[in-house]
Structure formats: C-alpha cells, structure tokens
Amino acid sequence: MHRYIRGQYMDEEIGRPRLVVQTNSIAETDKEMPGIRKNEKISYRTVGPFFIIQLVKPGNLNALEGEDYIYLGELLELADKDPHVYFTVLQSSGRFFSSGADFKGIAKAQGDSSIEYASETSKWLSNFVARNVYVTDAFIKHSKVLICCLNGPAIGMSAALVALCDIVYSMNDKVYLLYPFANLGLVTEGGTTVSLPLKFGVNTAYEHLMFNKPFKYDTLCESGFISKNFNMPSASSEEFNTTVLEELGRKVEGLYLPSCLGMKKLLQSNHIDSLNKINSMEVNESLKYWVDGEPLRRFSQLGSKQRKHRL
Ligand SMILES: CC/C=C/CC(=O)SCCNC(=O)CCNC(=O)[C@H](O)C(C)(C)COP(=O)(O)OP(=O)(O)OC[C@H]1O[C@@H](n2cnc3c(N)ncnc32)[C@H](O)[C@@H]1OP(=O)(O)O
Numbered sequence: 359m360h361r362y363i364r365g366q367y368m369d370e371e372i373g374r375p376r377l378v379v380q381t382n383s384i385a386e387t388d389k390e391m392p393g394i395r396k397n398e399k400i401s402y403r404t405v406g407p408f409f410i411i412q413l414v415k416p417g418n419l420n421a422l423e424g425e426d427y428i429y430l431g432e433l434l435e436l437a438d439k440d441p442h443v444y445f446t447v448l449q450s451s452g453r454f455f456s457s458g459a460d461f462k463g464i465a466k467a468q469g470d471s472s473i474e475y476a477s478e479t480s481k482w483l484s485n486f487v488a489r490n491v492y493v494t495d496a497f498i499k500h501s502k503v504l505i506c507c508l509n510g511p512a513i514g515m516s517a518a519l520v521a522l523c524d525i526v527y528s529m530n531d532k533v534y535l536l537y538p539f540a541n542l543g544l545v546t547e548g549g550t551t552v553s554l555p556l557k558f559g560v561n562t563a564y565e566h567l568m569f570n571k572p573f574k575y576d577t578l579c580e581s582g583f584i585s586k587n588f589n590m591p592s593a594s595s596e597e598f599n600t601t602v603l604e605e606l607g608r609k610v611e612g613l614y615l616p617s618c619l620g621m622k623k624l625l626q627s628n629h630i631d632s633l634n635k636i637n638s639m640e641v642n643e644s645l646k647y648w649v650d651g652e653p654l655r656r657f658s659q660l661g662s663k664q665r666k667h668r669l
Contacts, residue, residue: 409436420451491637493548521550533584535572539567543655
C-alpha cells in the first residue's frame with residue numbers, strides 16, 4: 359500500500375519509496391510491465407498509485423483501430439492485477455481526446471483478402487463483436503477507480519468508454535461527446551444504452567442519440583458528468599495532464615487507498631448487472647447492421663469527406 363509522505367509515495371510493503379524519479383510533486387516510475395506488447399498509439403506508465411494510459415496519436419485525432427481497443431482492454435487488465443495501483447487514469451494528446459473508430463482501419467478489415475471468412479456474419483463476429491464486447495467488458499468490470507482527463511472532444515466508441523469512467527475532468531469548455539451511431543448506420547454500443555440514460559437522464563439521452571447531437575459542455579456540467587473543469591483554455595494537453603496528475607497526487611495524500619477500492623466495488627454494484635447484460639445485447643443487435651453493410655458504406659463516405667457529423 360502507498361502513503362504519500364514528503365512528496366513521495368512510500369510503499370509500505372518494502373518500507374521505502376518504490377518510485378525512483380520525481381516530476382514536480384509526483385513521483386514517477388516508468389515500469390516495464392511483463393507480458394504486454396507495445397502500441398505506437400497508446401502509452402502507459404505508473405506514477406505512485408496511478409496507472410496512466412495515454413493516447414498519443416494526435417495526427418488522426420487519436421482515432422483507434424480494433425486492435426487498439428483490444429490493447430486498451432489489456433492495459434486495464436494489467437492495472438487491475440497490479441496491487442500498487444488504485445486509480446487508472448486515461449489521458450490523451452492534441453486537440454481531441456479521441457475521434458473514435460478509425461475509418462481507415464474499418465476499410466482495411468473489409469478489404470483484407472488474406473483472411474477467408476465462412477460468411478459475413480463470421481467476418482463481423484471477428485472484426486466487430488469480439489473486440490467491442492471485450493473492451494467494453496474490461497471497462498465495466500475494472501476494479502480500480504477510472505479517471506478520464508478530457509483534453510478535447512470524444513466520439514463514438516471512445517466516447518462510450520469515457521461514459522464508463524468514474525470521474526471525468528475537462529481541460530476547458532470546448533469538450534463535447536458525440537455518439538454518431540444514427541449517422542453511421544449503427545446502434546448504441548460500449549454500454550451507452552445504459553450509461554447515457556444513467557448519466558444524462560433518459561429523455562436527454564434519446565434526444566442526443568436519435569438526432570446525432572453532441573453532448574456539449576453545458577449538458578456535461580449540468581448533469582454532473584464532468585466533476586471539474588480545469589479551465590485551461592490556452593494550455594497544451596500535456597500541461598493539462600500534468601496539472602491533473604499533480605492535483606490527484608495532493609488529493610490522495612493521507613487517504614487509506616483500499617477504502618477507495620472498496621467504495622468503487624460498492625458503487626459499481628449499482629449498475630454492473632445491467633451493463634453486463636446490455637454489452638451482449640448491443641453487439642448482437644449491431645451485428646445485423648455490419649452484415650447488411652450500411653456502416654461500411656457510411657464509414658467510407660466519412661473517410662472521403664462526403665459525410666460529416668453535425669457539430
Ligand atoms: C468498431 C466500430 C465502432 C464504431 C463506433 C465509433 O467509434 S463511431 C465514430 C467514428 N468516428 C467518427 O465518426 C469521427 C470521424 N471524424 C470526423 O467526423 C472529423 O474528423 C472530426 C472528428 C469532426 C474533426 O473534424 P476536423 O475538421 O476538426 O478535423 P479533420 O476531419 O480534418 O481530421 C483531422 C485528421 O484526422 C483524421 N481523422 C479524424 N477522425 C478520424 C477517424 N475516425 N478515423 C481515421 N482518421 C480520422 C482525418 O482524416 C484527418 O486526417 P488527414 O490525414 O489530415 O486528412
């Protein structure tokens with residue numbers, strides 16, 4: 359267990375600071391985790407009791423392919439297993455938190471002739487259902503407190519994962535969440551059938567989902583979705599990430615951190631059954647749409663800029 363003493367996290371098991379490098383008031387270690395590959399779009403590290411996952415591909419607004427979502431799930435499992443970790447912190451880079459599923463990745467899955475599928479159903483079970491259900495499940499059952507640092511907007515599957523976080527901080531009032539399922543020939547995914555009505559109210563969720571309308575800052579604040587706006591309009595995402603981490607370091611000072619995990623387990627028990635149920639229902643409902651081909655047509659229009667979201 360960690361105690362934050364004189365600017366250092368003391369590891370009570372080994373009776374000395376486990377952390378070797380200090381960045382400002384936050385002690386840091388870039389621990390090599392066994393058994394996990396690297397991913398050029400997503401980095402991770404531990405800082406005291408915080409397991410930090412960062413999206414680091416700002417060039418395409420941190421769009422993620424199927425394999426990247428699987429990687430996120432694997433990182434969550436890693437954080438789950440680490441007894442020194444109490445908080446899993448999601449950070450990003452650049453002007454967007456994440457623009458969701460990568461339309462180039464989806465076109466690649468469709469055009470890949472190296473794999474022969476028995477049927478369209480078999481193809482989309484593998485390219486959509488299995489991946490989606492896995493990463494959503496990893497977020498639903500995660501045992502550490504999930505904190506999201508929204509440096510900018512989040513879209514689609516990535517926005518669904520944001521809605522599964524326990525605490526969300528924003529960098530400024532330009533952030534929004536968009537679930538463009540109706541514009542892309544999809545249905546709700548990533549637990550949003552449950553998480554959005556829960557966090558915004560049923561009718562507000564309907565209005566935004568049916569008409570492809572972004573949840574803008576005002577709604578995010580009024581609903582309590584955003585716990586705190588750091589109000590850093592001219593800062594970089596890196597400055598925002600550092601500021602949040604420093605503040606978190608001060609916030610956990612003196613806390614008995616296992617209590618936080620105990621409370622997470624109890625709070626999670628309120629909705630975990632309905633989230634588990636909907637995860638399976640959502641992907642099974644979506645499968646029909648992928649097999650029919652409408653999402654592919656629409657993702658391809660998005661890639662060629664023939665289709666846009668109304669923001
Ligand atoms: C697994 C299946 C599940 C699917 C669920 C989903 O996640 S659905 C959501 C899918 N994502 C989207 O619909 C967002 C698509 N992007 C946009 O609508 C716009 O890019 C934007 C986010 C509104 C931002 O518009 P803006 O005009 O500010 O920027 P650009 O469009 O010029 O984008 C900058 C570069 O980023 C690339 N890019 C953006 N989003 C994606 C993406 N989802 N996939 C791949 N690449 C993306 C864009 O192509 C630009 O790159 P250039 O090389 O500069 O052209």
